[in-house]
Amino acid sequence: MASATLAAPRQSATKSRTRSSGWIWALPPVAALAVVFLYPLFLVVQQSLTPDTGGTSLKPYADVFASSAFREALGTTVWLAVGSTVGCLVLGFALALIVAFVPFPGAKAVARFIDVFLSFPSFLITLALLFVYGQVGMANGLWTDATGAASGPFQFLATPWGVLLAEITYFTPFVMRPLLAAFSQVDTGQLEVAASLGARPARIAAQVILPEALPALAAGGSLVLVLCLNEFGIVLFTGAKGVTTLPTLVYSKAILESDYPGACVVAVVNVLVSVSLYGLYRVVSRRARS
Template sequence: MTALLESPSAPSAPRSNEPARSWKPILWTLPPVLMVLFIAVYPITRVLLESTKTAQGRGTETWTSVLSEQSFRNALWRTISIAVSSTLGCLVLGTFLAIVLAFVPFPGSGLVGRLIDTVLTLPSFLVTLAFTFLYGTAGAVNALIGEITGSGEPALNFLTTPTGVILAEITFFTPFVVRPLLAAFAQLPREQLDVAASLGGSPWRVLRQVVMPEAWPALAAGGSLVLLLTLNEFGIVLFTGAKGVITLPALIYTRGIVTFDLPGAAVLATVQVLLSLTLYLGYRLIFARLTGSRKES
């Protein structure tokens, strides 16, 4: 009875179920963000600002002057043509090598695969030097041909031409196509190949209808990577001594280091960055579409 007469106690405040905000995730995020800003964003911003400098201050005169030059248009065309030609060559040669290594067993295939992996660790100028020793005007191949034919003139003289640059880039960048394809072929169920062969499918038909559809994402990834790398390649062009082969990276080097035209070099570098970013975004869209279509099927 006494308990009933007592005044009811005030209701207790509801306890909050929200966890206390922690600053640890933000603290862990800051170092990589600051590193990206310092390594990538800051240099690109400085280059962009440098490209707007003129004798009178800042403006767009440098951009107008550089982009209207015939040397820029020639370098842009040369860069794109060499990159596309090298990428196509890498795709054809890399696909062939990957198919042979994955489905045509032969003695020494493991050694060949390890040698291909070794090329990935080498700098590009070593391949160019090897090309010079082999196919240069005084190289081993020309010396051998001269001994056979008795001619004093070099039979091969392509190293300092766009063809020489393309062949050197194909030799160096083909492993970037072979390795993703070998990884894709390794995940392909062998039972699927056996079933296709037991149904009367020829090796070419099995390759075309069973193997390659599974390898398209890997082929697209390898080809896109090669295209990005060849688009920005400078060492091979420099070490081949191809004076007439002026690409955008070579032109940037000439404007920035040789003639010390920093604003002009910054304009060319900005164009190079925009070209690479556009290509990368296009690759991401294509890759997302390919993986999406595979999931739907």
């Protein structure tokens, strides 16, 4: 009884030392995070509250929120990000099903290429689309050569639909990669049993494979959503002059207009929109899995 009484304070002291040592080990990465990320973010927020006239004021926010350019950029950013995410989820799921479950020569090579594709810069894919569907691209060139017309019919790449196509093309592999990893863990015996009971491929995919893939879909979709909200290179390289997103608005205000408080206001809003939509997506995906 006495030994048990003595052991209790010792265990408490050991736990206390463990917690204190844990805080000591956590301090370096927390300090590095604060210096590298939190401090620059604090400077951006501080600049957004500092108008050109000096002092601290919400006037930069009032000026930006009152501009129609900001409201249009906000709406364009959200619908492009959501539309691209939905397109990537649908297309990525379908392509991952084919690569994982439909036997064809070169399936393993395609899976490896997806890993390589993830390292490509976004402007490279956009540039490839310009070579094919641009105003002087291959598709329009073939059309004008065949018909003698002055211009080709493919003019959509410099529109919001062109940006949407480029983002879906580039970000779909970001959904396929976690899906292929999840599909590799699926018990093929379940698929064989379902097929032997007369289930068609579409029903097997919807009722057997899809539930197993929901966590991977949530992971890939949340990543794509955040990346699309902050995408700059694709919008710039498509030459879509009428398409202004929040990142391009930050660029134009800071570089072209030298309006640094306004640029910081848009940047702060962009961060808040990204975090909010990401949080909403995680809540929806969590409910879908439950």
